[in-house]
Amino acid sequence: MIGRTLGIYFALRFLQSLTVIFFTIFGLIYMADFVEMLRRAGDVPNTPIVIVLLVCLMRTPSIAEQVLPFATLFGAMAAFISLTRKLELVVARAAGVSVWQFLAPPVIAALGLGVVVVTLLSPGAALMKKEADIIEAGIFKTQLSAQDSNLWIRQRGRDQQSILRADLAVDSGLRLSGVTVYVFDLKGRFVERVDAAEGRLLPGEWELKSALVTAPAVDPRQMEIYHLGTNLLPAQVAQSFVAPETVPFWSLPRLAEDTESVGLDSVGYRLRFQQLLALPTLLAAMVLIAACFSLKLSRMGGVGLMVLGGVGSGFVLYVASKLISDLGGAGMLSAPVAAWSPAIVANLLGGLTLLNREDG
Structure with a gap:
């Protein structure tokens, strides 16, 4: 079995790569949103630049939350390629550590990160997004909904x-x-x-x-x-x-019930709740998919093709998830099926590919 020290090391390397990539994407989203908000604020006289900066900062976490699965995919690929290039995974394999053993720490770290995001970070991002919408409506004199x-x-x-x-x-x-x-x-x-x-x-x-x-x-x-x-x-x-993205995770079930009680459609709130519940599983699937394209020795060539394959797989998964989510929002699929099926299928495909390459 993999030792505790080695397991923590692999998990930390994965989280380190994920953190760098996520905050890089966060900064790009913030700058793009700031430029767009600044352009709109130019039509409103005497708009304080500090307010524009604050509104963009409050909106960015909600947007960045949507790209977290891709940050996980790229972070895992970067960590595995680095570990392979430095022959650390080669030494681990030579010591009798299987691919499933050194993948377990990053997968567990991804699951734990998903739980933290869903229970703590996502509610805070939802509240900030709601307040940012109110401030934005006050600046530009627009309707909230x-x-x-x-x-x-x-x-x-x-x-x-x-x-x-x-x-x-x-x-x-x-x-x-x-x-x-x-x-x-x-x-x-x-x-x-x-x-x-x-x-x-x-x-x-x-x-x-x-x-x-x-x-x-x-x-x-x-x-x-x-x-x-x-x-x-x-x-x-x-x-x-209220938009589902501005409702904290803990309030979604109650709001869905209240919406149904007044005769309105609650599919959006139920779908959002199930998507957040499925987020840890989706992050774990991203780690498995990353492993499928980044465990090959760099000296054997083809690293660029492997990275391109990982990016392509992530894009296909995003398109499929978006399509299934739209079907769920239209009521053609139940909320649990629309939210959980992409994560479950991605885990099965990633596990099947690794079984074929490593144990087949």
């Missing part, structure tokens, strides 16, 4: 229930445009349909303007204001329009 893909809400009032659809929702869902409401009694019998140009949520009711009310066996009537009772609170609806 907008949804325009046929919003549907199921709700109840004191003596009725209704299904509300809107073409556009702004101001965190508190103001709607192109509103259509189907009103039913408490027994589920259809009562009337209401078509309104716009509406806004007030305590205990929706205020619909320029409403056309159509009911069975009754002539349609035009109403300047139509009051629709609701059990929704403004805070509940506004909370349901």
Whole structure:
């Protein structure tokens, strides 16, 4: 079995390479975001440069979190190539250490890093991203959220229930445009349909303007204001329009349940929660994939092709993950399947390749 000292050494070499690559990417993201924000701030007179720097710094951790798997892949490849070039892995193999034994410390380190990121760093990044969005909205006078893909809400009032659809929702869902409401009694019998140009949520009711009310066996009537009772609170609806990336990991399950309780779609929050749960497994898969392309002796040539193969594999995995994530967000796949399948398949492929090369 691999010794404790050697295992810690391999893990530290991996974490050292990962840290250098991650903060290099972090710096590039920060500079690119700062240049873009500075360009936008040029159209707003008297915008303090310190505020721009702060907003970019608060937004960067959330963006950099998305490239952590690639930083893990490149960090592992750099560590393994360095260890192979210095013949340290050759000596370890000669001493009877198998590939699975010297891969175990980096894999465990990747799993531990994933747990730390999910439980500690990701919630902090989400909170900073939320505050940065608020500051940015104040600077550029923009809306914090907008949804325009046929919003549907199921709700109840004191003596009725209704299904509300809107073409556009702004101001965190508190103001709607192109509103259509189907009103039913408490027994589920259809009562009337209401078509309104716009509406806004007030305590205990929706205020619909320029409403056309159509009911069975009754002539349609035009109403300047139509009051629709609701059990929704403004805070509940506004909370349901929060972007999943700005919600801390620990708050995602509760927010998903609250969103469903007000009749809104909670797929985004459930998918985000499952993706964060699967992050440690995905980081471990990146270590295995890196090992597939970086354990060859550099004196045998082909290092450039190996690195290119690792980068290509990471790109293919990213495209596949993005595609599956979009399918999950559209409701075509369940959130656990969409979040976990890329990580599990990547682990299986990496393990199978290593088995074939090392033990086959």
